[in-house]
Amino acid sequence: MAHLLGAERLRLEYPTRVVFDGVTVGVSEGDRIGVVGRNGDGKSTLLSLLAGRLEPDDGRVTSRRGVSIGMLDQGDVLDPSLTVSAAIVGDRADHEWASDSRIRDVIAGLVSDIAWDAQLSTLSGGQQRRVALAALLVGDWDVVMLDEPTNHLDVEGIAWLAKHLSARWGSSSGGLVVVTHDRWFLDAVSTTTWEVHDGVVEVFEGGYAAYILQRVERDRMASASEARRQNLMRKELAWLRRGAPARTSKPKFRIDAATELIADEPPPRNTIALSRLATARLGKDVVDLEDIGVAFDGRQILDGITWRLAPGERTGILGANGAGKSTLLSLVAGSLQPTTGKVKRGKTVNVATLSQRLEELEGLEHERVRDVVGRLRTAYTVGDKDLSPGQLLERLGFSSAQLSTAIGELSGGQRRRLQLLLVLLSEPNVLILDEPTNDMDTDMLAAIEDLLDEWPGTLIVVSHDRYLVERVTDQQYAVMGGKLRHLPNGVDEYVRLRALEDDARSGSLHESSFQASNATSAAAPTASGLSGSERRTAEKELSAAERRIVKLEKEKESLHLQLAEADQSDYAKLGAAQSRLEEIADEVDTLELRWLELQEQLG
Structure with missing residues (x-):
């Protein structure tokens, strides 16, 4: 494949540490690269070096003549005086940009809920971020670099972005380099993984699932000090292997090796034991919502919701921004009373919420981590073990030296982990996690999931990170149209339902923006790029393949x-049976590849 850009023997040093030392990497036509690593190890810095925004101390970055590079990093902001339309399409006339299918697709996928003539200064930070992403994606680039693009996107927005990036170029053209903590997104868009750590960049073949397998194999040959990390990765791999075919049927994923490696690995949670412990702590009654309705300023947010939370229940809540997820959580937590209906609460219920704000740390900036944690409890039970707060902090990625660090000096990810620890040490028996993945790298997310696997209580998770939701919860619900809807088929079912909603209102999106091109908009394909009949045909073929x-x-x-x-x-009999097994293996491989293609088509 033709070379697009690369780095040779890069070295970058700050006064306190060496970020990179002798790093050589390259991006070629057709490369789809996901970048992972711990917070602070240099993932964003690597993108800035490759894009030419940062000069190395030594080494060089080269690119093919004429290669165009588009990059969106976490600090990129647009002129707040611009309108949404000016930021995305500039001063082009409506008929010019509306005739471009890529631009129409980007607008529908990212900013359909934002007024076309709104000034950027009036938008929220999340909305401005989506406008900036849209402004980048409407351009024609040979290489696209994205730093945490899924921040501020909901589940269907992330699914749209994955589909867009997968279809943006042909299979042997264009280059994508993306830094993200969203593991589902990594598997959906990347065919190569770069792990940034300790001043180097290691290259792994495949997406996140394949990367985890190769890390397990690497760690198995490492020193004994890596044993706990290896076990955590084995558990992560075991869950990946037991998941949907999309996670395990990629040709580059070494299924046989993975199966042998995790043959004796138990499921991530002992559901029966956790339920028994939760019942002992909670009794049979937790929180019951009975025919609940909530209205604000004459607008009905929730209507006719009945939901009975059971001891040890582990539930994920999905929904678009503004659908009413936070309202539902407030009802469970008891911080909001319904307009109609009633809430029944068990006598022993103690609800704690890990909110998006770091409320538990307010006013503690000058105190040391050790002192704040020590005021709460001297021990915490995880599974069948009693851990000290220091051991829990170590499990959440803190070093012994950081115990003496002032809270105000911690990174965003460290504060988030400390917040979770303080919530757990308060001994709730109902735990609500509201977007818990903010500021977390993939390793730390795996560690937190491992900790939650042994937490004996009722767990409710609201997150746009579908990997996390599927990993730590046993069932999922969606808040849609003011109702609470069970999702027997999980996040995939939610994305499908949202696509059907989009189909129903296609033609009305951005009506005010498409004054001169309503006919063009009405004729555009659905959110999945398929017509109604094509979608039904694909769904039937998908079901038949399964x-x-x-x-x-x-x-x-x-x-x-x-x-x-x-x-x-x-x-003769043995040979016939073996021959049939080989035929079955070939057919299954073909069906799984077709299954993946259909899933991508359906979004």
Whole structure:
């Protein structure tokens, strides 16, 4: 593949540490690269070096003549005096940009809920970030670099972005480099993973799932001091392997090696034991919402919701921004009373909320971590072990030296972890996590998920990080149209339902903006890029593929049993069975690849 840009022997040093030392990497046509690593190890710095925004102390960055690079980093801001339309399409006439399918798709996918003539200074930080992302994506770039692009996007926005980036170039053209903590998004868009750590960049083949497998293998050969980290990655891999086919059927993912590696790995949670412990702590009654309705200023937010929380229930809540998720959480927490209906609460219920704001740390900036934690509890039970606050802090990525650090000197990710610890040490039996992934790197998210696996209480998670939601909860609900809707098929079902909603109102989106091109907008494809009949056909084929895979897996199990019981001297029978197993393996591979293609088409 043709070279686009690269770095040779990069070295970058700050007064207190060396960020990179002798790093050589390259981006070629067709590369889709996800960048992972701990907070502060240099992921964003690497993007800035490659994009030419930062000069290295030594080494050089080269690019092919004429290569265009588009980059959005976390600090990029647009002129607040601009309108949304001026920021995205400039001074082009409506008929010029409206005839470009890419621009229409970007606008519909990212800013359909923002007034076209609104001034950027009147928008929230999240809305401004989406406008900046849209302004970048409407351009024609050979290489796109994105630093945490999923921040401020909801679940369907993240799904749209993954689909857009996957279809933006042909398979052997263009280059993508993305830094993100969203592991579902990494698997959806990347075919190569760069891990930034300790001044170097390690290259792994495949997306996040393949990267985890290779890390496990690397850690297995490392020193004994890496044992706990290895076990955590094994647990992460075990969950990935048990998940949907999309996580495990990519050709580059070494399924046989993964299966052997995690053969004896138990499920991430002992659901029965946790439920028993939760019942002992909570009793049978937790929180019951009975025919709840909530209205603000004459607008109905929630209507007719009945939801009975059980001891040990682990539930993910999904919904678009403004759908009423925070209102629902406030009802459970008891900080809001319903307009209609009633809330029943068990006598022993103690609800704690990990909010998006760091309220637990307010006024403590000058105190040391050790002193703040020490005032709460001397021990905390995790599974069948009692851990000291210091041991818990270590489990959440703090070093012993950081125990003496003032809270005001901690990074955003460290503060977020400390906030979670303080919430857990208050011993709630109902825990609400409201967007808990902010400022977390992928390693720390895995550590927190591991900790939550052993937490014996009722857990409610609201997050746009679909990987986290699927990983730590056992069921999912969506707040849609003021109702609470169960999602038997999880996040994928939610994305499908939201796409159907978009289909129903397609043609009305941005009506005020498309005055001169309403006919063009009405004829645009649905959010998934498929017409209604095409979507139905694809869904039928997807369902048929799933049924066929299940049938073939059962046949494979039966053949393995026959081989075990067969006369080992009957070579004809053994050969026929082995031949059939090979046919099944080939067909399953083909079906899983087609399954992935259909999933991408359906969004």
